[in-house]
Structure formats: structure tokens, C-alpha cells
Amino acid sequence: MPSYEEHMQKVIDLRAQVLDTERPDPEPAEVYEAVQALHATRGVAAKKKAAAVPVITDLKALFDK
Amino acid sequence: MDLTYDFPKAIDNTMRTAWDACQRKFLLGHIYNLRKGEPSMHLVFGGAYAKGLEVARKEFYGGNTDKANYLGKACIAAIKEWDLQLDDPLLDETKSLPNCLGAILYCFETWPMVDDWLTPLKNADGSPTIEFTFALPISAIHPKSSDPILYTGRFDMFADFQGAQALEDDKTASQLGNSWVNGWDLDSQITGYVWAGQQSGYPNLKTAIIRGVSILKTSFGHAQAIQYRTKWHISNWYNVLHSNLDGMLKAFSKGPEAFTPSYGQACKAYGGCPYRELCDKENWEKWIEPNFHHYVWDPLAISGVKDEQDKN
Numbered sequence: 001m002p003s004y005e006e007h008m009q010k011v012i013d014l015r016a017q018v019l020d021t022e023r024p025d026p027e028p029a030e031v032y033e034a035v036q037a038l039h040a041t042r043g044v045a046a047k048k049k050a051a052a053v054p055v056i057t058d059l060k061a062l063f064d065k
Numbered sequence: 066m067d068l069t070y071d072f073p074k075a076i077d078n079t080m081r082t083a084w085d086a087c088q089r090k091f092l093l094g095h096i097y098n099l100r101k102g103e104p105s106m107h108l109v110f111g112g113a114y115a116k117g118l119e120v121a122r123k124e125f126y127g128g129n130t131d132k133a134n135y136l137g138k139a140c141i142a143a144i145k146e147w148d149l150q151l152d153d154p155l156l157d158e159t160k161s162l163p164n165c166l167g168a169i170l171y172c173f174e175t176w177p178m179v180d181d182w183l184t185p186l187k188n189a190d191g192s193p194t195i196e197f198t199f200a201l202p203i204s205a206i207h208p209k210s211s212d213p214i215l216y217t218g219r220f221d222m223f224a225d226f227q228g229a230q231a232l233e234d235d236k237t238a239s240q241l242g243n244s245w246v247n248g249w250d251l252d253s254q255i256t257g258y259v260w261a262g263q264q265s266g267y268p269n270l271k272t273a274i275i276r277g278v279s280i281l282k283t284s285f286g287h288a289q290a291i292q293y294r295t296k297w298h299i300s301n302w303y304n305v306l307h308s309n310l311d312g313m314l315k316a317f318s319k320g321p322e323a324f325t326p327s328y329g330q331a332c333k334a335y336g337g338c339p340y341r342e343l344c345d346k347e348n349w350e351k352w353i354e355p356n357f358h359h360y361v362w363d364p365l366a367i368s369g370v371k372d373e374q375d376k377n
Binding site: 012019032038039 | 133134135136137138140141144145148162163166167170171283284
């Protein structure tokens with residue numbers, strides 16, 4: 001299953017295509033699905049990021065080592 | 066930089082509230098038309114969001130009921146609107162372009178048009194009453210041209226609300242809750258819109274529905290406020306508007322020095338007034354360049370979707 005970052009990259013790529021006057025606009029349905037997929041994983045990515053932050057619960061234990 | 070001292074031909078709610086907050090801010094922003102750096106992230110976000118909603122509604126109420134198609138078109142329109150003003154779509158982590166696109170989808174997931182109880186009315190040509198501007202003459206007279214000054218704004222939608230006429234206005238916000246809902250009770254923008262609607266062919270208009278989507282770091286939220294304006298509210302607002310205009314015109318006739326700075330809450334509200342660094346100098350005119358440039362505030366441009374920070 002693609003990650004939040006991969007969905008973000010897809011949206012950024014579609015944006016580049018929209019703004020590129022040499023290329024036709026992407027299909028609306030493709031843009032819709034990419035944005036929907038990105039936001040379906042937004043909260044998941046943020047929770048993972050928060051969980052990855054180390055929390056020092058016992059400062060003394062660090063100095064005892 | 067040459068500063069042109071001229072009174073605006075049109076006044077909108079943003080200008081009136083700028084005057085109300087600080088006369089110097091009105092002078093710098095709406096008489097000298099100075100703006101600092103890039104456009105406000107909040108305004109760019111709001112403009113792209115408004116464009117997306119407009120396109121989705123026009124597509125759907127114009128007969129395109131393919132959800133992926135009309136929402137995809139809405140996102141493409143929002144991308145184009147955003148790019149006109151800011152290059153970097155990810156400059157702000159929360160108010161980013163991807164979140165703007167997500168907020169458009171969220172709005173129509175929350176209030177799906179297929180069974181929305183708020184539906185647009187029809188113009189004479191049969192098109193839905195979505196996104197149109199107004200510019201209505203008021204009693205104040207322009208000091209140079211002697212033409213009536215115009216009161217301007219932009220409606221998001223005129224709608225049928227349980228058999229009555231209502232206007233719908235879309236907002237984005239960083240926070241929604243009771244204070245957001247109740248905060249519209251006396252809001253001059255809404256009262257001005259109801260007045261303008263009554264002058265524009267909807268004499269029975271009394272109701273405004275404000276739909277807000279909040280943009281949070283990991284999610285979106287929503288709230289809705291239903292507002293009513295009586296004849297008294299409108300008459301009072303009209304008198305206040307003219308009282309404010311009277312003050313603006315008197316100050317204008319005396320010259321720039323008559324626009325006194327607030328030196329108070331307006332200087333620090335919403336992250337700080339952009340003109341604070343000028344007010345802090347003895348000869349502020351010499352400090353305009355290179356940080357400020359000349360622009361003309363267009364009250365009819367799409368920028369109506371605002372949150373509390375946009376009132377800068």
C-alpha cells in the first residue's frame with residue numbers, strides 16, 4: 001500500500017502536469033483519486049511520526065549506564 | 066516610489082474593518098495601496114479553495130453528476146488559481162496546496178450536493194446563482210469624481226433554504242467551535258451581504274448560512290452557522306458604514322497625517338500588522354522600499370474565503 005509520502009508525490013506530480021502548458025491536463029478522476037488517497041493517509045502518517053519521537057521517561061537511567 | 070493619494074472608488078468590508086481597526090492601516094493599504102512581500106498565505110489558500118468550490122458547484126448544478134469528474138475539475142481549477150500567486154505549494158505545512166485540495170473534497174463529503182438541503186437558485190438564463198459579484202452605489206460621494214462610492218463584494222451562492230431565500234458563504238478557519246459559530250452574530254460582512262442581496266433582486270433575503278471547514282495538521286473539521294438579519298440590523302449597519310465613510314472622507318480631505326495610527330490592539334492582532342515596521346519609523350515614507358510594493362486591492366477578486374487571520 002503506498003505511503004503518505006508517495007501519495008503526496010503523486011499529487012505534486014499532477015500539479016506539475018496541470019501547470020505545464022505543453023501537456024494536457026490530467027484526467028479529473030485521476031486528480032480526484034490522488035487527492036482522496038493522500039488525505040486518507042494524512043492522519044496515519046502524522047500518528048506514526050508522533051510515535052517515532054523518542055521520549056525520555058527516566059533521565060537518571062541514561063547517566064547510570 | 067511615487068505615492069498616489071486618491072480615495073478608493075469602491076469600499077468593501079475588508080476596507081471598512083481596516084479603517085475601524087486603524088486609520089493608518091486604511092491609509093497605507095487602501096489609499097496608498099501598499100502591500101508587503103508575497104500575498105498572504107491565508108488569502109491564497111482561501112482563493113484557491115473558493116475557486117475549487119465554485120467549479121464543483123457549477124459543474125454539478127450544470128448537470129455533471131460524476132463525482133470523481135467534477136471534484137477532479139475542482140482540484141485542477143484550485144491548482145491553477147494557487148499557482149498564479151505563490152510558487153511553493155508546500156510553503157506552509159498546514160495551509161498547503163495539498164491540504165487545500167483535501168479541504169475541497171472534505172467540504173463536499175460533509176455537505177454532499179446530491180442531497181444538500183441548500184440548493185442554488187436560478188438566474189434568468191437558467192444558470193445556478195453561484196459566485197457573482199456586486200457593486201452597489203451608496204449615499205457617499207467620491208471626493209474627486211463626485212460619483213457615488215460603490216459598496217462591493219462577492220457572493221458564494223444564493224440558495225433555497227427550506228423555501229426561503231438564503232445566501233451561502235464559505236469560510237476556512239484554523240479552529241471551529243461555539244465561538245466561531247456565535248462570532249457571526251453581528252458580523253458586518255454578513256449584514257452587508259444581506260443588504261446587497263436585497264438590493265440585487267432578492268428583497269426577502271434575511272438568512273445567511275456560513276459553512277466553515279477547519280484545516281488542522283492531521284485532519285479537517287467543519288461547522289455551520291445560520292444567521293438572520295432584521296431590517297434594524299441592516300439599517301444600523303448602513304448607518305455605521307456611512308459614519309465610517311464620513312470619517313474616511315473627512316480624514317482624506319485633511320491629508321495623510323489625519324489618518325491616525327491605532328497604537329493598540331490592531332498593531333499586534335493576528336500575528337502583527339504588516340505596516341507596523343513603517344509606523345515604527347519617524348519618516349515612514351522613506352522606508353517603503355524595498356519591503357513594500359504597490360498593488361490595488363480588488364474587492365471583486367476571488368478571495369472571499371477567509372478565516373480570522375485574514376482580517377489583517
